Amino acid sequence: MNNLTNYKNIKAWPFVEAIKIIKKSENLNSNRPIHFETGYGPSGIPHIGTFAEVLRTNMVRNALREIKNLNSKLITFSDDLDALKKIPEDYPYPEKLSKYLNYPLSSIPDFTEKYSSYADRNNNLLKEFLNQFNFDYEFISSTNMYKSGNFDKCLLKILENYENIMNIILPTLRKERRESYSPFLPICKKTGKVLEVPIKIVNKEKGIIAYKDDNKFIETTVTNGNSKLQWKVDWAMRWSALKVDYEMNGKDLIPSFELSKQIAKFIYNKVPINMSYELFLDQNGEKISKSKGNGLSIDEWMTYGTKESLSLFMYQNPRRAKRLYFDCIPKSMDEYKKYFKDVKEKKQELLESPIWHIHEGTMPENTYPIEFSTLINLVTALNTSDIPTIKNFCLLYIKNSLDSIEQRCLEEAIKLAVKYFQNFILPKLKKRKPSTKEKEIIENIINDISNYKEEISAEEYQNLIYKYGKIIHPENLREWFISLYQILFGSDNGPRLGSLFYLYKKNKVLQMLQEAIK
RNA sequence: GAGCCCGUAGCUCAGCGGUAGAGCAUUCGCCUUUUAAGCGAGGGGUCCUGGGUUCGAAUCCCAGCGGGCUCACCA
Numbered sequence: 001m002n003n004l005t006n007y008k009n010i011k012a013w014p015f016v017e018a019i020k021i022i023k024k025s026e027n028l029n030s031n032r033p034i035h036f037e038t039g040y041g042p043s044g045i046p047h048i049g050t051f052a053e054v055l056r057t058n059m060v061r062n063a064l065r066e067i068k069n070l071n072s073k074l075i076t077f078s079d080d081l082d083a084l085k086k087i088p089e090d091y092p093y094p095e096k097l098s099k100y101l102n103y104p105l106s107s108i109p110d111f112t113e114k115y116s117s118y119a120d121r122n123n124n125l126l127k128e129f130l131n132q133f134n135f136d137y138e139f140i141s142s143t144n145m146y147k148s149g150n151f152d153k154c155l156l157k158i159l160e161n162y163e164n165i166m167n168i169i170l171p172t173l174r175k176e177r178r179e180s181y182s183p184f185l186p187i188c189k190k191t192g193k194v195l196e197v198p199i200k201i202v203n204k205e206k207g208i209i210a211y212k213d214d215n216k217f218i219e220t221t222v223t224n225g226n227s228k229l230q231w232k233v234d235w236a237m238r239w240s241a242l243k244v245d246y247e248m249n250g251k252d253l254i255p256s257f258e259l260s261k262q263i264a265k266f267i268y269n270k271v272p273i274n275m276s277y278e279l280f281l282d283q284n285g286e287k288i289s290k291s292k293g294n295g296l297s298i299d300e301w302m303t304y305g306t307k308e309s310l311s312l313f314m315y316q317n318p319r320r321a322k323r324l325y326f327d328c329i330p331k332s333m334d335e336y337k338k339y340f341k342d343v344k345e346k347k348q349e350l351l352e353s354p355i356w357h358i359h360e361g362t363m364p365e366n367t368y369p370i371e372f373s374t375l376i377n378l379v380t381a382l383n384t385s386d387i388p389t390i391k392n393f394c395l396l397y398i399k400n401s402l403d404s405i406e407q408r409c410l411e412e413a414i415k416l417a418v419k420y421f422q423n424f425i426l427p428k429l430k431k432r433k434p435s436t437k438e439k440e441i442i443e444n445i446i447n448d449i450s451n452y453k454e455e456i457s458a459e460e461y462q463n464l465i466y467k468y469g470k471i472i473h474p475e476n477l478r479e480w481f482i483s484l485y486q487i488l489f490g491s492d493n494g495p496r497l498g499s500l501f502y503l504y505k506k507n508k509v510l511q512m513l514q515e516a517i518k
Numbered sequence: 519g520a521g522c523c524c525g526u527a528g529c530u531c532a533g534c535g536g537u538a539g540a541g542c543a544u545u546c547g548c549c550u551u552u553u554a555a556g557c558g559a560g561g562g563g564u565c566c567u568g569g570g571u572u573c574g575a576a577u578c579c580c581a582g583c584g585g586g587c588u589c590a591c592c593a
Contacts, residue, residue, distance in 0.1 A: 011534085041593055085592060177591070196592095231593055251522050252588050258521095278523060278587085285586060316532095321523050321587065327530085331541080370555090373541090378555045397553065462551055470550080478549065485554095495555055 007067050013275075013318065014056075014357055018063035020273055021246055025070070033071035036061055037244040037272065039235075041079045042105055042122035044088035048288075048298050048324070049280060051129055052314045053248050056277065058135055059315065059357045060246065066351075066361055074137040075242055076130070080106040080119035081142040081228050083185075083194035102193045104228075106143040119143070129298050133307060140242070142234075147225035154241045154267055155222045158183060158233060159209070161266035162202050165233060168262050172255075184209055186220045186227040194228065232256050236263035240270040247272040250279050277318040283325040295324050304420045305329040306412065308367075311358040312336045326424060333372035333413075340367050366405040368413040369398055375417040380425050381485075381494035385418045387411065392503050393495065429490035431516070438483060439517045441468045446513050455506055462498025487516050 007015050021034060038053045040046070054076060061072050083102045087094045093111040097118070100108040105119035115121035123141065130137060145151050158165065165183050173181055182199040186209065200217060201210035209227065210217045220226045229237055235256070238244065249257055254276050261271050280288050280295060288295025301310050309332040313324075339355050342348040343363060350356050350363050368375075379390055391414060395402075402410065434442060448464055449456075469480035485494040494500075501509045 039593095043593080079593075082593070172590070174591080250588090253593090254521060255589050256593085276522080281587075287587065319523080323530090331530095334541090374555060381555055393555075397555065459551075466550060478554095481549080481554080493554060493556070496551085496553075498551075499553090 007063075010352060012063075012352070012354075012357065014059040014063035015067070017060045017246075017273075017275055018067055021060070021064055022068055022070070024273060025245070032243070033073045034064065034245045035243050036072060036074045037077055037238070037242065037247045038074070039077050039079065039247075039249075040123075040126055041082060042119045042126070043082070043084060043086070045090050045122065046126040046129055046298065048296060048301070049250060050126065051298050052280075052318075053250075053277075054130060054135060054137070055133065055311060055314045056318055057246070057248055058360075060275075062357065062360050074135070075140055075244070076126070076137045077140050077142065077238065077242070078119070078123050078126070079142050079231070079234075080104070080117075080123060081146055081194075081225075082231070084108060084118075104143065104187065104192070104194055106141070107192055132302075133311075142228075143225070145241070146228055149224055151237065151241050152223040154237045155229070156207050157240075157267045158229065158237055159202065159207060159222050160204055162204070164266050165263055168259065169230075169232070172259065181230075182209075182211075183230050183233040184222055184227045185230060186211055186218070187225070189218075189220070189226075232260050233263055236260040237267060239264050239272055240268040243270060244272045246274075248275050248277060251276050252279065275318075278321040280324040281321055283323060283327075285323065288324060296326070296328075300326075301329060304416050304423075305333055305372075306336070306416065308358055309333045309336050309372075312339070312354055315354050315357050326420075330373050330376060330420065333416075337367060337371055340364075366403060366409065368409040369402055369406045370394060370410065370413070372413060372417065375413055376420055376425070378495070379414070379417045379421040380429075380491060381489065382500065383429070383489040383491075383494075385422060387414055387418065389503055390414050390418070393499070396499055396503075431488070431490040432486050434483075434487045434517055437472060438487065441472050442487075442513055442517050444468060446510060449506060449510060449513075452506065456502075458496075458498040458502035460498075461501040461509075462496070465497055488512065 007019065025034060036057050038050070038057050040050050054074070057074060061074060064070055064072055081104045084097070084100055084105055085102075087097050087101075091097055096111045097108070100118075105122070106117050108118035110116065110118050110121040112121065115124060119141075123139070127139060162183070166181075169181060169183070170178050180196060180198050182197070184199060186195045186197065187193070188195050195211065197211040197213075199209045200212055201208075201219075203209070207221050207223055208219050209222055210219045212218070228234065239247075239260075257274060257276070264271050282288050282295045298310075301313075304326065309329060312335060313322075313328060313332045316322075336358075339348075339353050343350050343353050343355050350361075355363065370378075375390075375394075378393060379385075382390060382393060384390065391411065394410060394414070445464060445468055465480075465484070466477070469477050473480040473483075481497075482492050484497065485491055488494070504512065
């Protein structure tokens with residue numbers, strides 16, 4: 001208990017959430033681990049929002065472990081018995097998929113032929129993303145739970161409370177929908193489709209429901225995977241069946257959560273502690289969605305940024321609607337480095353830094369030695385994707401020697417910066433043609449360099465450039481440098497040319513200059 | 519209709535009881551080479567408005583005004 005008061009002053013939200021759990025669990029007086037749940041609908045490639053939810057839930061788990069060494073378990077629950085409602089645009093075979101509308105995701109084949117089913121493919125993509133971050137989680141498939149009978153006890157409890165549940169749900173629906181609504185969706189024995197049909201007969205003793213098909217009543221059990229629940233009821237049932245203590249959700253699910261809460265009272269009264277987070281917006285402030293293709297995917301972030309930078313972004317202000325687009329990446333990369341530095345130089349306690357949450361409470365030994373935005377500027381200035389050249393230029397700049405971790409991080413950061421440069425900066429750069437006077441001067445430089453038999457030093461290159469600069473712009477050398485940068489790189493500034501030429505070596509320099517005057 | 523979030527420098531945002539901040543933009547100064555991958559200095563604010571709590575409010579509470587999103591099919 002003493003420990004708890006120590007952490008109460010920490011404002012970081014994972015600690016606040018963890019304290020909520022501790023307060024509630026003290027009344028529970030049970031020895032089982034605390035159960036965290038995150039939900040996932042495998043109807044397409046995993047959304048960055050799903051990923052954010054797991055990441056953030058894990059941050060609460062870590063905080064909980066720190067405050068009071070409580071065991072916990074993270075359940076990643078996949079709704080893979082849900083029916084396919086829309087054809088996702090990111091799937092390579094949409095026309096093949098379109099024949100499987102209303103089939104459970106787990107009974108649709110995977111046409112990429114890599115996985116046992118369409119759901120299995122999406123589930124595995126999610127797991128891959130999660131594994132990249134070394135999460136400790138237990139993956140649970142809805143299909144498995146229903147079919148193995150693990151949900152049966154709770155399903156019968158739902159059936160017992162059929163009318164109570166209808167009374168909660170019906171007022172929230174429109175008139176047309178009220179006619180057809182049922183908490184149970186039978187799975188058709190003939191076709192295997194998930195049916196949205198009105199339930200005509202409810203037999204609580206036998207655990208059976210019946211619907212009408214061609215004027216005949218079709219009976220089916222609610223157990224053994226013969227039917228599944230509508231999702232709000234499903235959610236409530238799952239809380240009880242899996243003993244969920246904590247679950248996050250996006251703000252779009254707040255009304256659903258409230259409804260599920262009421263339903264849960266009829267089963268075992270198990271309602272998780274809940275935190276709702278704001279949705280991500282795109283650059284223009286609109287909600288990101290897969291169908292629009294706006295915002296960022298996990299893969300896209302990982303193309304230009306480290307996982308630490310992604311974690312940091314997800315950590316910051318989950319209750320605020322944030323814009324998620326490419327510019328966020330360099331910003332987050334630099335912020336990460338700054339937080340790292342503050343802890344390393346003891347300007348900030350690790351426990352009070354986002355670094356604690358990103359790295360599960362431990363301080364990594366080191367990180368990239370140069371700000372990412374600086375690196376992007378450098379790559380832009382050098383106008384190259386050649387990693388050794390960039391790295392060598394970095395080493396000219398850094399005075400202290402780098403340890404092996406810094407070396408590795410630097411190389412990783414350079415690769416990311418190169419990608420960023422290639423995709424966002426390079427297309428906007430426009431090299432200009434030299435004037436006749438400039439062309440003449442550059443030809444002279446080429447001549448001079450060609451006349452050297454051996455490689456020359458950075459200083460000699462620089463002298464050469466100055467020598468001709470004084471001829472073409474005697475009163476303002478700056479103009480000369482700007483012109484050179486514009487002609488060679490398409491920007492107004494750049495690296496010290498002497499050093500760059502030295503790194504490029506004679507042949508490559510000549511090639512670059514000849515290219516420029518073509 | 520209900521719920522959630524946001525109003526802080528020109529722009530994007532951080533700060534969330536104790537002197538108003540960052541990045542970009544802007545203005546000025548600095549390249550015959552020892553870091554232009556720029557560097558240095560400055561300007562710029564009714565912290566949306568009005569009340570309240572407090573010794574003290576951008577920060578907490580209440581009311582209002584703007585802007586945005588979400589839900590009310592499905593998940």
